[in-house]
Amino acid sequence: MHTRLLSTDDQGLAIACDWLSQGDVVAMPTETVYGLAGDARNATAVARIYEAKGRPSFNPLIVHLPDRVAAEKVAHFDDAARALAAAFWPGALTMVLPLREDAGIASLVTAGLDTVALRVPAHPVAHALLERFGGPLAAPSANPSGRISPTAAAHVADTETGLGGRIPAVLDAGNCPVGVESTIIGWVDGRPALLRPGGVSAEQIEAVLGQPLTRPAINPDAPNAPGQLTSHYAPRASLRLNATSVAPGEVMIGFGEVAGELTLSASGDLAEAASNLFDLLRQADATGRPIAVATVPETGLGAAINDRLRRAAAPR
Known part of the structure; x- marks a missing residue:
């Protein structure tokens, strides 16, 4: 299969919708990373998402x-969920909520759970595609399962490290501005819980809710939200974290005062670092050398960056 890069004009959106309507998949840009979209109501389309990515079927979308x-036609919302939607949608927040019995969502999407993860993306192309398609789109990151997430159309279409040759098309809208996946919030024993850090900080969410988020223990063998596998976002090379200097043969990704051959943000800006993270991991991996990454603070977007780095460095 040849993977085609589509423009984001009316013609490109029409072609993408044609494929989606036929039960196929198309990669679309979001403000976080590129997603591999398929009709969430069509079991065949959802199966194609899992097949293209090589994603384990117990990992929900x-x-x-x-x-x-x-x-609200797909899940049950309470006052807290509506407050978060009002504050952060459209945007980089996903909420795991009770699935409506009449939602019409394919069971593969939820991995058989009675909850569903929902997001309203802010990217204008994603929004235009959703409006034109007229239905819900399941869309995990558009990369081989467990590998570095894509923040540019070229990452998706790459035949060695991406999905090139596995999917028909990518809507090419340039680079994703946020650069890390959405934050995922759920409710555990009636209390709001951080299931995955991401593009909206826990501190921002806690300010809206007026209470702290719990951090429940995650079982990577039975995830209740995406992004919880122990090894995830991984380059082919080994990854060393919290490096203060480069070892012989390594390529260094710096941050702030710790310089590197590549740098997440020389000024220590966490938003810039998040935006650069996956692209720099790809650049470092392309050198064929082991990778070292400088320490990133565990505050704000730093929590999301460190979550991705820890999973990328985990044993595979």
Whole structure:
């Protein structure tokens, strides 16, 4: 299969919708990373997402929708969920909520759970595609399962490290501005819980809810949200964290005052670091050398960056 790069004009959106309507998959840009979209109501389309990525079927997907009205047709919202939607949608927040019995979502999307992960993306191309398609789109990151997430169309279409040759098309909207996946929030024993750090900080969410988020223990063999596998976002090379200097033969990714051959952010800006993270991991991996990464603070977006780095460095 040849993977085609589509423009994001009316013609490109029309072609993408044609493939989606036929039960196929198309990679689309979001503000976080590129997602591999398929009709969330069509079991064949969802199976194609898992097949293209090589993703284990026990790992649930995020359903993308154009607005909260559409989202409330899929899941049950309470006052806290509506408050978070009002504050952060459209945007880089995913909520895991009780699935409606009449939602019409393919069971593969939820991995058989009675909850569903929902997000309203802020990227104008993702929104235009959702509006034009007229239905919910399941869309995990558009990369081989466990590997570095894509923040550019070229990452998706790469035949060695991406999905090139496995999917028909990518809507090419340039680089993703946020650069790390969405934050995932759920409710465990009635209390709001951080299931995955991401593009919205825990501190921002806690300010809206007026209470702290719990951090429940995660079972990577039975995830209740995407992004919880022990090894994830991984380059082919080994990865050493919290490096203060480069060892012989390594390529160094610096941050702040710790310089490197590549640098997440020389000024120590966490938003810049998040935006650069996956692209720099790809650049470092392309050298064929082991990778070292400088320490990143565990505050704000740093929590999401460190979560991705720890999983990328985990044993495979």
